[in-house]
Amino acid sequence: MKVTNVREPTEEETEKMPKWSAELIENVQFIYELALAELELEAFGVDFTVTNSLRGFVLRNPPDVDTLVRRLAYFKTIGHRTTDYYRLTRYNRTRSVNQYLTHWIYPYKGKFHPQMIRALLNILKLEANETVLDPFIGSGTTAVEAQLLGINCIGIDVSPLCILQSKVKTESIYVIDEIERLREEAIASFKLSNRVHTLVVEEPVAKGYNEFLNSIDDDRVRDFYLMAKLVAISDRARRGRDIVQSFIKNLEQMISSVDDYERAARELNLQLGNVDIRQGDARRLPLKDESIQGVMTSPPYSIALDYVANDAHAFEAMGYDLDKMRDEFIGVRGRGETRIKLYNEDMTKSFHEMHRVLEKGRCCAIVIGNATYQQHKIKTIEFTIEQCEKLGFTLINNINKIIYGLYNVMQTDNTLIFRKDR
Ligand SMILES: C[S@@+](CC[C@H](N)C(=O)[O-])C[C@H]1O[C@@H](n2cnc3c(N)ncnc32)[C@H](O)[C@@H]1O
Incomplete structure (x- = not known):
């Protein structure tokens, strides 16, 4: 009219x-x-x-x-x-401006920039109490940012390490008192497991760390302390740090960050969104048709990063068999041409699922970059646009992010915003 x-x-x-x-x-x-x-x-x-x-x-x-x-x-x-x-970014225990609140917990490769995700949640016009889906939730950036805005979030990932990170970053605030109550017991049992004995033992400690973890009833508290152990293992693997010192330092920082989150939510009077994190497969989403009001995600960039090899030490510490895990991960199966073919098939299925679960008229943002594999440039961006348009998505924005890193190495990725028109 x-x-x-x-x-x-x-x-x-x-x-x-x-x-x-x-x-x-x-x-x-x-x-x-x-x-x-x-x-x-x-x-x-x-x-x-x-x-x-x-x-x-x-x-x-x-x-x-x-x-x-x-x-x-x-x-x-x-x-x-x-x-x-x-004001939220002031609650920061790290030197990195975007690792405020619980975002920093665990050094996950390929994290989103949280500020960009908050902006995109706005651009997708998600209101408080609506639901955003991230079918490749990774380290949980979408979950934290949605939670802060009062938007509900469903996060799916095939990796148990990603599930753990996403849960710890968003659920620990609800059990911070119990987490704090167990701090000394955790440190004592970690020392015992790593054969460090303090000279003055106030209370005899009988439990090793795994036993300590098994004795915790609340899943959210147990997840927090499992994460603390994995952060220390990662520090040792990546930087050669002493594991007990690293455990104590990171545990203190984790507890302070969860405290900050709780305080920030109170001081800014935030109504936090509900977060539902599930281990699953983006090619087969456990969700009803048209049940989601926005999709915000970043799939594996073609075969750019081997997520299984990258986090091998953590998966092993969690008791997983790396070879069995590989089958479920997009972008790491097969070799040469087969690897690219499998990636394309898997991503086509995932795009189909994102389209199926999204309400008509609503939007989906995909952050994706082209990768180079065996000297060939793989046009993942063009492939994504083509597949999504076939499904009934209309590309409404294509924002190119170019960053020159050290030695002028160019990194580029695109944020594609689609609307489901049919
Ligand atoms: C680029 S990362 C996502 C990073 C995330 N945006 C963040 O801020 O941390 C891609 C993710 O896809 C996950 N993934 C790989 N294959 C999957 C599958 N079949 N289903 C769900 N997630 C999968 C990987 O475990 C990885 O966490």
Whole structure:
């Protein structure tokens, strides 16, 4: 229907409208981030102009300031108010600006940038109490960011290590008192298992660490302490650190981060979303047709990274057989041409599943890059667009992220935003 009785305001009328300024957070540096910041504002129906500094925006029409303060990812201030996101990033126990709250727990390769995920959840127009699906949840970035925004999240991954990380990052806040109560017992039993005896033993410790884990009734508390052990093992494997020292240091940092999360949620009065993390296969999602309001994911980048080999030490510590696990992982089966063929078949099935479970008219964001395998460039981005369009998705945004790393090595990946039109 054409609306005829609406006209653009005159310049004089516009001048009289309340103007709001919005300032980008200092860590926003790249063109793709500016593009996402603009898309965020558009998603909330804000009309804006960018000022000469390129870091300031003038908002018109007039904006719903409360919503912008609560939700935006790339902005530090709206008018004179500081955004929730900026305040959240202050609860950080690491030196990395984006590893705030529980995001840092476990050094997982291929993590999403949390700020970008928050922006994309806004761009996908997900409201509190709606549900986002990440069928390749990895280290749980989508789950934490959705939870902070009050959006429910279903996270699936084939890797038990990813399931553990995602659960620990989002569930520990509900059992922080019990976690703190067991801190000394955990340290004592870890020392015993690793044959370190303190000179002064206040209480005799009879349990080794595995026995200690088995004695914990609450799954969420047990997961937390299993994760603490795996963080220490990873530190030893990657940096050659003394395992007991590393365990104690990381455990303290993990507990402080969960405390921070609990405090941040209270201080900012956040209504946290529900998180449901399940081990499963993206090619066969255990979900009903059209039951999800948004998909936010990053699948394996073709065969760029061998997720099984990469986390081998953790899988072994968890008691898994690496060879048996491989069969379920996308992108690591077969060799040469067969590997690429299998990857394409598996991803086609996964795209089909994302499309099936998403409500019509809603959006799906896929972060993906092209990989090089045996000197051949594999066009995963083009393949993804082609397959998704065949299924009934329309590509509405294609945001290219190019980053030059050390020695000018270019890293590029794209964020593809599709809408399910049929
Ligand atoms: C690029 S990573 C995801 C990283 C994630 N976005 C994050 O922030 O940590 C891809 C993930 O796909 C998972 N994966 C591989 N094959 C899978 C399958 N068949 N079903 C579900 N997940 C799978 C891997 O375990 C890995 O965690």
